[in-house]
Each structure stands twice: as structure tokens, then as C-alpha cells.
Amino acid sequence: MVRLARVVMAVVLAGVGLLVPASAPAVAATMADVVPVPVVTQPTSATYTLPSGASVFTQAGSADVGTYLAAILRRSTGYALPIATAGSGEPTSGISLLLTGADPSVGAQGYQLDVTAAAVVLRAQTATGLFNGVQTLRQLLPAEIESPTVRPGPWTVPGGRIVDYPRFAYRGAMLDVARHFHPVATVKQYIDRIALYKINYLHLHLSDDQGWRIVVDSWPRLATYGGSTQVGGGPGGYYTKAQFQEIVAYAASRHITVVPEIDMPGHTNAALASYADLNCNGVAPALYTGTAVGFSSLCTTKEITYTFVNDVLTELAALTPGPYLHIGGDEADATSAAQYAAFMNRVQPMVTGKSKTVMGWHQIGASAVQHSAGRVVQFWGTGTSDSSVTTAVSRGAKVVMSPSNKAYLDMKYTNSTPIGLSWAGLIEVQTAYEWNPGTHVSGVPATAVLGVEAPMWSETIVTEDHIEFMAFPRLPAIAELGWSPWSTHNWTAFRARLAVQGPRWTIMGIDFYRSPQIAWPTTGSTVRYEAENAAITLGVAEANHAGYSGTGFVNYDSAVGSNVQWTVSTPAAGTATLRIRYANGSTTNRPMDITVNGALVADELSFTGTGAWATWQTRTLTVTLPAGTSTVRATATTAIGGPNVDYLEVQR
Numbered sequence: 001m002v003r004l005a006r007v008v009m010a011v012v013l014a015g016v017g018l019l020v021p022a023s024a025p026a027v028a029a030t031m032a033d034v035v036p037v038p039v040v041t042q043p044t045s046a047t048y049t050l051p052s053g054a055s056v057f058t059q060a061g062s063a064d065v066g067t068y069l070a071a072i073l074r075r076s077t078g079y080a081l082p083i084a085t086a087g088s089g090e091p092t093s094g095i096s097l098l099l100t101g102a103d104p105s106v107g108a109q110g111y112q113l114d115v116t117a118a119a120v121v122l123r124a125q126t127a128t129g130l131f132n133g134v135q136t137l138r139q140l141l142p143a144e145i146e147s148p149t150v151r152p153g154p155w156t157v158p159g160g161r162i163v164d165y166p167r168f169a170y171r172g173a174m175l176d177v178a179r180h181f182h183p184v185a186t187v188k189q190y191i192d193r194i195a196l197y198k199i200n201y202l203h204l205h206l207s208d209d210q211g212w213r214i215v216v217d218s219w220p221r222l223a224t225y226g227g228s229t230q231v232g233g234g235p236g237g238y239y240t241k242a243q244f245q246e247i248v249a250y251a252a253s254r255h256i257t258v259v260p261e262i263d264m265p266g267h268t269n270a271a272l273a274s275y276a277d278l279n280c281n282g283v284a285p286a287l288y289t290g291t292a293v294g295f296s297s298l299c300t301t302k303e304i305t306y307t308f309v310n311d312v313l314t315e316l317a318a319l320t321p322g323p324y325l326h327i328g329g330d331e332a333d334a335t336s337a338a339q340y341a342a343f344m345n346r347v348q349p350m351v352t353g354k355s356k357t358v359m360g361w362h363q364i365g366a367s368a369v370q371h372s373a374g375r376v377v378q379f380w381g382t383g384t385s386d387s388s389v390t391t392a393v394s395r396g397a398k399v400v401m402s403p404s405n406k407a408y409l410d411m412k413y414t415n416s417t418p419i420g421l422s423w424a425g426l427i428e429v430q431t432a433y434e435w436n437p438g439t440h441v442s443g444v445p446a447t448a449v450l451g452v453e454a455p456m457w458s459e460t461i462v463t464e465d466h467i468e469f470m471a472f473p474r475l476p477a478i479a480e481l482g483w484s485p486w487s488t489h490n491w492t493a494f495r496a497r498l499a500v501q502g503p504r505w506t507i508m509g510i511d512f513y514r515s516p517q518i519a520w521p522t523t524g525s526t527v528r529y530e531a532e533n534a535a536i537t538l539g540v541a542e543a544n545h546a547g548y549s550g551t552g553f554v555n556y557d558s559a560v561g562s563n564v565q566w567t568v569s570t571p572a573a574g575t576a577t578l579r580i581r582y583a584n585g586s587t588t589n590r591p592m593d594i595t596v597n598g599a600l601v602a603d604e605l606s607f608t609g610t611g612a613w614a615t616w617q618t619r620t621l622t623v624t625l626p627a628g629t630s631t632v633r634a635t636a637t638t639a640i641g642g643p644n645v646d647y648l649e650v651q652r
């Protein structure tokens with residue numbers, strides 16, 4: 001289309017209206033939109049509008065949460081939002097975070113939020129309660145509040161009162177960093193994502209057959225050799241102690257406690273490969289990069305095994321401020337039941353001897369394994385009864401519910417989900433939501449349930465986008481089961497509230513699964529399609545310039561015809577704003593033809609220099625899209641090729 005007649009183009013462009021302003025006014029949220037649904041919500045007709053000169057008022061003990069909130073609000077509002085000391089009277093302006101005056105029902109993790117036309121006041125008994133309240137406040141502001149760049153607002157908060165506190169004390173997410181290693185930045189990003197839904201524990205699966213991911217000074221080859229690969233044979237990786245502490249501290253700043261797991265006596269090939277002495281036959285196996293389970297075991301009859309375990313747990317305990325050390329214990333199929341029990345009966349006291357509490361997969365509940373004070377068994381079965389769990393409970397254990405056919409975030413949504421496993425079943429959003437942790441396993445009353453956890457095993461989970469795609473929207477479903485009272489449980493209401501989260505995730509750059517079970521908003525929504533995930537012709541996906549979103553961008557070949565083609569979907573026909581984010585570090589314009597379903601909508605649209613290859617700008621145009629899927633293609637029209645393209649956003 002480069003050389004298409006100018007007359008035709010003039011007609012097309014007349015209907016296109018290039019370069020409309022990107023920022024429409026923000027759409028107000030309502031008190032009925034919050035996930036997890038709060039315990040008590042009492043809306044009023046008042047509305048608070050954040051003024052540009054507002055302050056965030058804090059007291060001793062709430063300044064950190066205030067700083068965290070102000071940082072979020074400053075990004076999108078562009079307001080200064082200074083932190084000021086709260087006065088002693090009832091606040092009359094701004095946003096106050098107070099550790100006094102909350103309804104006593106809120107307990108240690110809950111909060112009370114009061115919004116009037118004059119002020120927003122959050123009250124709690126702890127900084128954690130205020131932090132949880134801040135997550136609710138974010139959802140009461142327009143979705144654009146999550147924008148990384150300044151938007152026009154108005155920044156309204158619906159009036160009323162919320163009094164809220166969790167059903168269960170433990171609401172966890174697990175990340176398997178062993179099957180595929182995930183770097184510190186990815187873990188921090190996930191911490192920020194899970195905090196949105198009031199998740200308060202991050203369980204890190206730090207060792208498995210395919211890799212050992214944490215430095216242990218007394219057994220250095222665990223990390224340097226045992227951590228040197230991963231599923232599929234990639235480079236693997238491990239956390240230094242400083243990096244692990246960085247994760248722990250970052251999680252703590254989001255009021256999340258890290259639960260480190262060293263899985264044993266099975267799932268230990270990486271350790272066995274690193275130290276021949278840990279094997280019964282004294283021979284180190286090769287590193288393992290497949291996905292089988294149940295074949296490896298520490299030598300439970302050798303004394304050095306217990307020296308090893310004690311050394312590892314000693315160093316891990318020293319890095320772990322939280323109460324739990326997770327010792328795995330699942331799928332120890334290469335160990336006899338008697339040896340398994342003997343092993344656990346020596347290892348559990350090592351944990352308690354370091355003033356930590358034992359956590360393990362539910363197999364540690366077997367009757368031959370002794371009870372250990374305060375211990376927590378993590379149920380991961382596909383059924384609704386389990387004698388290990390009920391035995392453990394009868395001796396005083398608490399249970400974290402992670403039924404693999406409900407809560408496993410690595411299961412596919414449907415048969416056509418491109419990543420994930422399906423051994424425990426397909427888990428669409430409704431399946432993830434429709435179960436009751438308090439009654440799920442027979443013989444385990446709600447009083448024995450410490451909480452819920454959504455594990456993300458990483459056999460097929462390689463990138464940050466993979467994590468987001470599998471976690472959203474199921475993680476919020478599990479989070480609601482953990483937080484909200486059972487009396488509020490209602491699929492119809494939940495799916496409506498979940499739908500409203502979609503535009504927030506888009507603005508945050510979360511690449512979520514657009515489940516057909518959810519009526520995602522069709523107007524006022526923006527969907528981002530990364531270029532590196534689109535069809536690329538004469539170009540390559542790259543990650544060598546900073547500042548792109550997702551996992552990369554596309555570098556066009558220096559050729560006419562080099563292009564990226566996105567498949568976008570629009571539930572109803574209508575006009576849409578397309579935004580192409582690009583960088584052009586040369587001073588020469590790199591014009592491109594934009595087509596929709598093969599029809600030219602912008603002829604040689606200019607993509608001028610942005611100053612540097614890591615300096616990104618958006619180019620905007622308005623088009624009409626039919627209902628259903630459409631292809632949008634951006635094709636270089638000159639021999640120097642197109643710019644670098646980060647993504648296409650479709651706003652309706």
C-alpha cells in the first residue's frame with residue numbers, strides 16, 4: 001500500500017482522524033467493585049475528589065504505609081501529595097492513615113475506611129491493617145490511578161464506610177523458582193501484584209530436581225552447580241543471600257511474609273548431583289532438566305544427610321524472619337514409608353530447634369510422622385478427603401488449602417491454554433472460585449484451616465508474562481476465598497466485580513487471561529497487545545533496550561515490508577483508539593502503513609525520532625473495528641525499516 005493513490009488515501013484519512021488526544025476522563029469506581037469483597041460496605045451519595053494540593057496525613061507507625069500510598073498516587077495524578085503529621089482531631093481534608101479509632105472488629109489485619117466529601121480516613125490497629133485498607137482505596141479510585149504516567153483524573157472516591165477483615169489469617173501465593181529460575185525483579189513484581197488482593201504470604205519453592213536456587217555457604221555447590229540449569233536445559237540461576245534478603249525485605253514492605261521451601265527427601269536431584277555423598281550409592285547423578293517427579297531421594301539412612309539438612313536449615317532460618325520453614329515432603333516415591341517417617345522425625349525437630357514452625361505438603365501428616373508443635377500441612381490433593389490431613393489435624397496441625405484441581409495456578413484454563421499443565425484438571429475462573437476452604441476436605445473444620453494458597457509451579461512458566469497470564473484472574477479468586485466471609489460468596493457477584501479489575505490490569509501492564517466466563521468491559525477498556533507476542537515478518541523480538549513493557553519489543557528489519565501483525569478482539573463493533581508505542585533512536589522518520597483487516601487506515605504514518613532507542617513514545621489513531629477478531633498490521637515503508645515497536649493498545 002505504500003504507493004497507493006493519494007486520492008484514495010485522502011478519503012480514508014478523512015474518516016480516520018489521526019492523533020486524537022489519548023487521555024479520556026477517568027471513570028469513577030463504586031464501593032461494590034472491590035475484590036476481595038469487604039465484610040461490611042455502607043455506601044453514601046457523597047463523593048470525595050482528590051484535590052491537587054491534598055496531603056497524606058500519618059501518625060508514628062503509619063508513615064511507611066503513607067509513603068507507599070503517596071508514591072502510587074503521585075505517578076498517575078502528578079500531585080505532590082506531601083506526607084504530613086495527622087492532627088489530633090477528626091481529619092477534615094486529604095487522606096489520613098490512622099492507628100486509632102478503628103472498629104474493634106477489624107483485628108490485626110483489617111481496617112475501617114470512611115470517605116466523605118471532605119476527606120478519606122483509613123483506620124486500623126496495625127500498619128498491616130492500613131496497608132490492606134490502601135489496597136481497597138486503590139480500587140475505589142478510577143482504574144487510571146494505576147497508570148505509570150500522569151493522567152487527567154478526576155480522582156474521585158465514592159463516599160461511605162467499609163469495615164473489613166480477613167476470614168483466614170494465611171492467604172498465600174507460591175512461586176516455583178526451581179523448575180524455571182525467576183530473577184529477583186520478577187519476584188518483586190509478583191509481590192506487588194499479589195499485594196493488590198491482600199495476599200500476605202509468599203511461599204518460594206527454592207529447590208527441586210531441576211535446580212537449587214539459594215546459596216548455602218556450607219554447601220556451596222548446591223547453588224553454583226545445582227543451580228546451573230533448569231527445565232529444558234536453560235542457564236538456571238540462584239539467589240545470593242543478599243538477593244534473598246532483598247526479596248524478604250521487599251515482601252515485608254508489602255506486609256508479605258516469605259515462606260522458604262527446601263523440598264525433601266524427594267525432589268532433590270539438584271542436591272544429589274551437587275554432592276555425591278548425599279546419595280546412598282555415593283554416585284552423583286547428572287543434573288536433570290526434564291519434568292518427571294518422584295524419582296530422587298536424599299539417602300535417609302546416611303548420617304551425612306542429617307548434617308546436610310541441618311546446615312541448610314540453619315542458614316535458611318537465619319535468612320528468614322517469618323515463622324515458617326517449609327520442608328516439602330511431597331512425592332517421596334523413591335523412599336519407603338518407614339524411611340520417610342524416620343527422616344521427617346529427625347528433620348522436624350531441627351526446624352523447631354531453630355525456633356521455626358514446620359510447614360510441609362500434606363504427606364508429612366502421615367501417622368508414622370510425629371506431630372511437631374504448631375505445624376502446618378498444605379493440602380494439595382484433587383479429592384475431598386485425605387487421611388494424612390485428618391490425622392495431622394487430630395493431633396493439632398493447621399491446614400493450608402491448595403487443592404490442585406482448584407488452586408493450582410499452573411493448571412491450564414482450557415484445553416487450548418498455550419502453557420500450563422492439566423494433570424489435576426482444567427481450571428477456569430469459576431472452578432477456581434467455587435469451593436469453600438472451610439468445608440472442602442471432610443474432617444477438616446474451618447477452625448483447623450489456617451488459610452489458602454495458590455501455587456504456581458513453573459515447569460512451563462518461563463517469563464513474567466506467563467506468571468501474570470496464569471495468575472490473573474484466578475489469583476484474585478483464591479484471594480477472595482481466603483479473605484471474604486463465606487456468606488458473601490456468590491459467583492454472579494464475583495464475576496461482575498472481577499470484570500471491573502480488567503481495565504486496572506491493562507493499565508498496570510498485567511497480561512491477563514481474558515476468560516470468556518467474565519464480561520470484561522467493552523467500553524472504557526484498554527487492551528494491550530505486546531509486539532513480541534504478535535506475528536512478526538522481517539523483524540526480531542529483542543530485549544536489549546530499556547523501558548519496554550512485557551518481555552521485549554520488536555526490532556524491524558531494514559527492509560520495505562518488514563511488519564508486525566496483531567490479532568485483536570473486540571466484543572462489539574465501534575470506534576477504537578489504537579496506540580502504538582515505539583522508539584526511534586535515529587533522527588530519520590520511519591514511516592509505516594497501518595492496516596486493519598487488510599484495509600489501509602493510515603498511509604505512511606510518520607514515526608519520527610524519539611531521541612534514543614530506549615525512549616518510547618506513543619502514536620495514536622482512531623479506527624473503526626468490527627465485532628470479533630481483527631488484524632492490525634504496521635508495515636515499514638522505507639528501506640531503513642520501521643521503528644522499534646513495544647506494543648499496540650486498543651482503547652474502546
Ligand code: NGO
Pocket residue numbers: 293330331361380408410421457458459
Ligand atoms: C505437584 C508436584 C510438583 C509439581 C506440581 C505440578 C506437588 C505438591 N508436587 O504438586 O512437583 O510441580 O504438582 O502441578
